Amino acid sequence: MPSNIRIKRLCAYCGKEFEARTTVTQTCGNQCAKLAYNARKKAVKIDGSHRQTKARTDIKAIDTIKSKEFLTVHDAATLLNSSRQTIYNLIQAETIPAVNISVKKTLIRRSAIDHIFTGQPVIPMAPIKQIDTTPLEECYTLQEVQQKYVISDKTLYDLIRRNAIPKQYKGRYAYVAKTHIDELLAGSSTH
Known part of the structure; x- marks a missing residue:
């Protein structure tokens, strides 16, 4: 189905004014389209050559700096x-x-x-997070620990981080083993 659109445009290659039949037409004709395509391909090759030259220049610059x-x-x-x-x-x-x-x-x-x-001595890597495999029945949620020992969430997070107590996650809840928490906070219990 032929288009009834007529748009005045400038050719992307030669710069002459022409009447385009679609909104995406860039060139005035087939010859200019082929020449524009070749120009784009040439530009890509030249850009690749410039990148290679720059990479070699950077290597030479580093060699100069090393000297x-x-x-x-x-x-x-x-x-x-x-x-x-x-x-x-x-x-x-x-x-x-x-x-x-x-x-x-x-x-x-x-x-x-x-x-x-x-x-210089080598700086050790940060420890890898430990994942606890204690069954969830033998764990507290963080909210349960806060309620049982009457401590703020910041204090609890600091204690867990400082003592490297491993956590495990189920859904949106974090769990810690009852044995770890009870050992750590047994002396400060109000119960």
Whole structure:
């Protein structure tokens, strides 16, 4: 079924004015459509080439940074693949020694960056959450613990976190083993 729509448009390729028969027509004819398609394909290839060149340039920049004895904050951030603020935080925490040459010029010795990885102890990973497998009949809900021992929810959460008491979940309720809670709070019971 032919369309009765007639819209004045400018060709996306040659720029000439033409009369389009649909709302999505971009070019004045088949020849301009083919040329526009080829131009888009060429642009994609050129963009890919630019990305490869930039990646190679970044590798060369890192090699250049590695060969320097003194690094700026920006160089150190590039070398550690982090932000400049992270480097400033490490300087402030005295993890990395640095010298202010002038108001806006901070230099870091390259060997100090290397020392971070060889001289610092490894920070242990956070413990993995424990999941309790105690049957639910032998567990309290958190609300039951609050009512039995008359403590606030913040206090209860802090005690559970501080003593690494494992929780288990069923639906929207969290459960803790009665044995763990009774051991921990037996002395403070008001009953």
